[in-house]
Amino acid sequence: MPALASLLCGFIFGLGLVISQMVSPTKVLGFLDFFGIPSGAWDPSLAVVMAAGLAVTGIGYALVRPRMPIFAPQNQWPTLTAIDGPLLGGALLFGIGWGLVGLCPGPAITNLATLSPGVFVFVIAMAIGMAGYDLWPARAAVYAGHKLSGATAADG
Amino acid sequence: MANFSPISAAIGGALIGLSAVLLMLFNGRIAGVTGIMDGIFNPRADGRLWRAAFVAGLIAAPLAAAFLGYPVAMPPMPGSTIVIAVAGLLVGFGTRLSNGCTSGHGICGIARLSPRSITATMVFMAAAIVVVALTHHVFGGF
Numbered sequence: 001m002p003a004l005a006s007l008l009c010g011f012i013f014g015l016g017l018v019i020s021q022m023v024s025p026t027k028v029l030g031f032l033d034f035f036g037i038p039s040g041a042w043d044p045s046l047a048v049v050m051a052a053g054l055a056v057t058g059i060g061y062a063l064v065r066p067r068m069p070i071f072a073p074q075n076q077w078p079t080l081t082a083i084d085g086p087l088l089g090g091a092l093l094f095g096i097g098w099g100l101v102g103l104c105p106g107p108a109i110t111n112l113a114t115l116s117p118g119v120f121v122f123v124i125a126m127a128i129g130m131a132g133y134d135l136w137p138a139r140a141a142v143y144a145g146h147k148l149s150g151a152t153a154a155d156g
Numbered sequence: 157m158a159n160f161s162p163i164s165a166a167i168g169g170a171l172i173g174l175s176a177v178l179l180m181l182f183n184g185r186i187a188g189v190t191g192i193m194d195g196i197f198n199p200r201a202d203g204r205l206w207r208a209a210f211v212a213g214l215i216a217a218p219l220a221a222a223f224l225g226y227p228v229a230m231p232p233m234p235g236s237t238i239v240i241a242v243a244g245l246l247v248g249f250g251t252r253l254s255n256g257c258t259s260g261h262g263i264c265g266i267a268r269l270s271p272r273s274i275t276a277t278m279v280f281m282a283a284a285i286v287v288v289a290l291t292h293h294v295f296g297g298f
Binding site for chain 2 (some may be wrong): 003109
C-alpha cells in the first residue's frame with residue numbers, strides 16, 4: 001500500500017508539473033530571467049506555481065501534522081535546523097545547474113517520459129552527482145549524527 | 157508578460173501541494189524529489205519500493221496527459237552535451253549537499269516555515285537568476 005500511495009502521489013506531482021508547464025525549461029528560465037522584466041518578456045508563472053503549492057501544502061501540513069500516517073508507523077518530519085556551509089554551498093551549486101538548463105530534479109525525471117536524449121544525459125549526470133555526494137567521505141562527518149535522517153527524513 | 161499563464165500555474169501548483177500533503181498523510185514522508193530519487197540507490201536509505209513508485213508516478217503523468225490529448229513536448233535543451241552534463245552534476249551534487257531541491261526546500265520546507273529551507277530557496281533562486289542573466293544577456297545563451 002505505501003508504494004501504491006506513493007505512485008499516486010508521484011502521479012499527482014507529475015500532473016502538477018505538466019499542467020503548470022514547469023516541465024518546460026522555457027517557462028522556468030522565463031521566470032529566472034529578471035532582465036526580462038523591463039522588456040516585458042518576464043514570465044512570473046513559476047511564482048504562481050510556488051504560491052499555490054505553498055498555500056495547499058501549508059494548510060494541508062497543518063491538518064496532517066497531528067495525525068499518524070495511514071501506511072507508516074510515524075511521520076518523518078525533517079530534523080535538521082542548521083543554516084550551515086553545506087546548506088548554502090549546496091544551494092549555490094544547485095542554483096547554478098538549475099540556471100544553466102532550467103531543469104530541477106522533479107521536472108527532469110518527469111521529462112524522461114518524452115525520451116529526450118538531453119534529458120537522459122541530465123538525469124544520469126544528476127544521479128552521478130548524487131551518488132558522488134553519497135560516496136564523498138566528508139559527508140559522513142557532516143551528518144554523522146543524522147545517519148538515517150540525512151538520507152531518509154531529509155529536507156527533501 | 158506574454159507567456160504568463162496564471163490559471164494553469166495555480167492549478168498545477170495546487171496539485172503539487174496536494175501530492176506533498178498526501179505523501180505525508182499516507183506514508184509520513186516529505187515529497188522531496190532529490191531525497192526520494194537518491195534513496196533509490198543510496199545504501200543508507202530505506203524504502204526503495206515506495207521511492208521507485210513515486211518516480212514511476214512522475215514519469216507516468218506526462219504519458220497519461222499525452223494519452224488524453226494534452227500537449228507534451230520534448231523540452232528544449234542546450235545544444236552542448238557538456239553543458240547539460242555539468243548542469244546535471246551540479247544539480248545532483250548540490251541538492252544532496254543542501255539536502256533538498258525546489259520541492260523539498262522550496263515547497264515542503266517553506267510550507268513548514270523552516271528557516272533552513274527558506275534560506276536554501278533564496279540562495280538557489282538567486283544563483284539561478286544570476287546564471288540566467290549571464291548566459292542570456294552577457295554571453296548570449298548556449
